[in-house]
Structures are given as structure tokens and as C-alpha cells.
Amino acid sequence: MALYPESGGALGGVAVRPIGAVKPLIRIGGVTKTYSTGMLAVAKTNLDIGRGEFISLLGPSGCGKSTLLRLVAGLAEPSSGTIEWPTSDYDATGRPMPKLGFVFQEPTLMPWATVFDNIYLPLRLSRIRRNAATDRIRAALASVGLERFADAYPRQLSGGMKMRVSIARALVTEPAILLMDEPFAALDEITRFRLNDDLLKLFQAYELTVIFVTHSVFESVYLSNRVLVMSARPGRVIADLPIAAPYPRGDDFRTSQPYSEMCRVASAELHRAMGDANEEH
Amino acid sequence: MTSRTTRTVSLAITPTTRDIPLAVRILVPTALGLALLGLWEILVRVLEVPKFVLPPPSLIGKALGDDFPSLLASLWVTLRITIEAFVIALAGGLLLAILSARSRLFELCLFPYAVILQVTPVVAIAPLILIWVGIDHLERALLILATIVAFFPILSNTTLGLKSVNPELNALFKLYGASSWQRLALLDLPNALPYLLAGMKISGGLALIGAVVAEFVAGSGSGTGLAWRVVESANNLDIPRMFAALALLSALGLSIFFLLVGLQHLLLRRWHESAMSRES
Numbered sequence A: 001m002a003l004y005p006e007s008g009g010a011l012g013g014v015a016v017r018p019i020g021a022v023k024p025l026i027r028i029g030g031v032t033k034t035y036s037t038g039m040l041a042v043a044k045t046n047l048d049i050g051r052g053e054f055i056s057l058l059g060p061s062g063c064g065k066s067t068l069l070r071l072v073a074g075l076a077e078p079s080s081g082t083i084e085w086p087t088s089d090y091d092a093t094g095r096p097m098p099k100l101g102f103v104f105q106e107p108t109l110m111p112w113a114t115v116f117d118n119i120y121l122p123l124r125l126s127r128i129r130r131n132a133a134t135d136r137i138r139a140a141l142a143s144v145g146l147e148r149f150a151d152a153y154p155r156q157l158s159g160g161m162k163m164r165v166s167i168a169r170a171l172v173t174e175p176a177i178l179l180m181d182e183p184f185a186a187l188d189e190i191t192r193f194r195l196n197d198d199l200l201k202l203f204q205a206y207e208l209t210v211i212f213v214t215h216s217v218f219e220s221v222y223l224s225n226r227v228l229v230m231s232a233r234p235g236r237v238i239a240d241l242p243i244a245a246p247y248p249r250g251d252d253f254r255t256s257q258p259y260s261e262m263c264r265v266a267s268a269e270l271h272r273a274m275g276d277a278n279e280e281h
Numbered sequence B: 001m002t003s004r005t006t007r008t009v010s011l012a013i014t015p016t017t018r019d020i021p022l023a024v025r026i027l028v029p030t031a032l033g034l035a036l037l038g039l040w041e042i043l044v045r046v047l048e049v050p051k052f053v054l055p056p057p058s059l060i061g062k063a064l065g066d067d068f069p070s071l072l073a074s075l076w077v078t079l080r081i082t083i084e085a086f087v088i089a090l091a092g093g094l095l096l097a098i099l100s101a102r103s104r105l106f107e108l109c110l111f112p113y114a115v116i117l118q119v120t121p122v123v124a125i126a127p128l129i130l131i132w133v134g135i136d137h138l139e140r141a142l143l144i145l146a147t148i149v150a151f152f153p154i155l156s157n158t159t160l161g162l163k164s165v166n167p168e169l170n171a172l173f174k175l176y177g178a179s180s181w182q183r184l185a186l187l188d189l190p191n192a193l194p195y196l197l198a199g200m201k202i203s204g205g206l207a208l209i210g211a212v213v214a215e216f217v218a219g220s221g222s223g224t225g226l227a228w229r230v231v232e233s234a235n236n237l238d239i240p241r242m243f244a245a246l247a248l249l250s251a252l253g254l255s256i257f258f259l260l261v262g263l264q265h266l267l268l269r270r271w272h273e274s275a276m277s278r279e280s
């Protein structure tokens, strides 16, 4: 059995809808977040995120990228403003129905559990029995190429393999949205490129919506259809750059003229973001 | 070529413990022990040391054999008190640790008194407990004292373990809407397990010490455990029998220790750093 059995492949999943009528999947309306220390981590931010987008949050350290991601995931409450899911129903606790997958900067695996049990965790927490979950866990493992490591413990895996387990765990609930907080920051370049390509395959195969936090200009341009550049103190979005190149993307795109042009633009914006921060000191 | 040979030799001189096969690791200390016993036997005989000062091992062995039924009965009493105290300390410590990890207020109320109980020497509390409880139920008083001594390492270690959960794993459980029971069973307790086992290793030894010390304090005629056999033999200047009782006490302490080390290894060997070097 495959993950997302209902998704109809390349053609079946295309919805025919007039562009203007499409509501955003996530609407961030005037959201601010002030921590109890008085730190204004996210300042009045407005943002619409459409279904099927791959969004990168690019910005210097401490500009509020993680905070924004945690707000979207419901792991932190905004100090003011709202985060709405216009196309979704809400469950009894007021949480939006579309399921979220969250990939942390560290693999964040339970060291006492096998790879299999780590991936089983989200299903176990929604009280799905082990037998009923096995097929989905196997499929999630296969989608990150780790079928043979189901019974391994995290400490027997390399850094890149642990990260893939973490991604499989995020995918096993068949989420519509994948939130990733610098998932590949700790990896070497070669592993990172490979996981970037794997991620794009999953993005296309499962028609995901992705919000991806990164420090890397190149990574953000390669992966996303929109790069949001953030600046610090207070954290806010200062540029919203569309990356028009179609998916699937590969080495052709990485060596193309538009790619290097977009990288140059994004770099310039990132420098502006860092300049903004410095002026305020 | 030469440099390479030198290197091999220097490595062979300082091997790490895991290069040594298990059989050798057991055989060498055992052989050393036997050699020391032999030396003891010979020296005592050659120097004609009086047996009420230092009896030779052979005489201690004989005393152990002659008095075996009564010593075994005493061993059983001490063992029972130790195990009961350990189990009560384990269950109580675990329960209170879970409660204080849940409620900050509970922790604030509990810990000062737990610390007071811990830092007050058990020998000093013993007479009080013996008067309150021990006059009618001596064993119960010994059990209470041993439990007091064994209790604290379980409580403090487990509390630390329950509270040192990776914050991102905590966020993950929140994201998937884990209930507080699920969080306890699947996250907090497994995370606390290595801490708990370290606490158990200390507590196991302390329970025995508590049981023995309490019996010493309880004093004349009333005791039936191994501690009392030691006192009784000393009073009668029956030093070989005293040594025999001491040997049994050491054996008991060692067994408890190795049992808990084994348990620790069994439960942690597949995932915890403390057990890693043994495997690799």
C-alpha cells in the first residue's frame, strides 16, 4: 500500500478551478509574537500561502523564522493577529483539520525506539493499532529509501539517515502540509543535495504544501516557488520573490541562467535584510 | 617497517578493557583473590597470629560451614528487609517523582522534606523509629529505616530524568495531540529510565546498608539479621564466625550490585550511550 492512496498521480490530482476564486490554504493576518522576555520575534506579518506552494523562509539568524513556523504549526500562540485555514474544517479542539508534518532542525528521534517505532509514533498517538499502521510505516520508510533499517536504533544511523527517518515520520500521517525548520543545516553538501532532490520528489508525488526554513540562498532558490526573505529585530518579511521555474527541477536547473540570476537577487535581498538589522544596533 | 612494529607493541602494552575477553576478565580477578586468600592463610599460620585477632580463611570457612543453618536464616532476614525496603523505595520514589514532575507546587512542598530526611544520618533517626515502631515490631522498624535510606536516590534521579526531556520531542508530542498519559508512558518514563536505573544501583546498596545499620542500632538480643550475628560473634570473641557473617554480607551486597548492573545493561544496551562502548 502506498502513502496517500487517494492522490491520483500526475493528472488525477489537478483541480480545475478559476484562479481568482482559489482561497489560500493558510492566511496569516497581522500576526505578532512577543516572547515573555520582551523580544518582538515576529512583527505584524501578513501572508497568504496557497495549496501546493513550496515556500522558503530565508533570513539571518534570530530573525524569527522558527517562531513563524511554530506559530503556523500551533506550537506557539500569536500575541496578536490570527492564523486562519480558510479552506479547512476545524476539529473539536479548534485545531485545523489538514494534517501537519513538522521536521525539526535536529532529527529529534526517540533514542530508545527503533526506526519503525519512531515512525509509528504519530499514528500511535492517534490510537491507531500497530498492525493497522504497518503498511503505512513501510511505505513511509520506502519513500525515504530506508526499508532495510526498520529495526535499527537511531544511534546506528548516520546524520543524513536520521534526517530521512524524521521526514518519514512527518509523512506517515499523510499530511497536506510539511513544515521544515532547517532540516538539512547540519548535513554535508552532497547529502544535502541528495535530500533536496528527494524532498522535491515527495513534494510532487504527494502534492504537498511545504514551508521550508533555511539559511541557504541556493537551497531556497533551488527548492521553492516563492522565497520569503525575513529581516531581524523586529522579524518581518521584507521580500517575496517568485521562482518561476517549473518542477521537476534537477541539475539542469541548478546550472541554468535563471537559477543564478534568482540566487543573485535573493542574496541581495538577504544582504539588505542583514543591513536593516545592523542599522538598528 | 620498524616504526610499524614499534607501534603494534606499544598498542599491545596498553589495551583497553574491551579488548580483553570476558573469560580473562573474570579469571584474573578470581585468581588474584584466591592468591590473596592463600597468602593470608600462610602468613597467619607462619606468624602464629591468634585466631581472635585474625583467623585464617580455612577457619572462617569452617565457621561458615558449622553455623550454616543459623547464618543462612539471618541472611534471609537481612535479604528480606533489604528487598522489601528497595521495592518500597522504588515504588514510592517513582510515584513521588512522577507527581513532582507533574506539579511544580507538589515538588516545592516535597523536596525540602525529602532532603531533610536524606541529609539526617540514619543512625541518628534510628533510635526514634525504634521507640515508635520497633518495640512491638522490630522488623518493621528496620524496614522503615532501610527504606528512608534507599528512597532518595530513586526520587531525585527519576525526577531529573522526567524533567530532562528534549524540548523538541515535547513539541512533537504536542503537535500530534498526545494525551498526558501518552506523554508519560511514551516520552517521560522512557527518557527517565537511564536515570532511574542509576538511582536503583545506588539505592540497592543503600537499602542493605540501611538494614544493617538499623539492626546495629537496635542493639542487644533483639536482632535476628546478619548484622546481629556480627555483633553477637564479636561479643563472644568468636572472630571466625564474625568473618563468616561479614563474608555473607559482602556477598549479598555484591549480588545486589551485579543484579542491578545486569538489569541496566539488559534494558539500555541497545540504545543508551552508557552501554555503547561495550558493543562497538
Ligand SMILES: Nc1ncnc2c1ncn2[C@@H]1O[C@H](COP(=O)(O)OP(=O)(O)OP(=O)(O)O)[C@@H](O)[C@H]1O
Pocket (backbone or CB within 6 Å): A035, A036, A037, A039, A040, A041, A059, A060, A061, A062, A063, A064, A065, A066, A067, A068, A235
Ligand atoms: N522561547 C523563547 N523565549 C524568548 N525568546 C525567544 C524564544 N525563542 C526565540 N526567541 C527569540 O526570538 C528571536 C527569533 O528567534 P527564532 O528562533 O524564531 O529565530 P530564527 O530565525 O529561527 O533563528 P535561527 O536561524 O538562528 O534558527 C530571537 O531573537 C530569539 O532570541
Ligand SMILES: [Mg+2]
Pocket (backbone or CB within 6 Å): A065, A066, A067, A181
Ligand atoms: Mg531557527
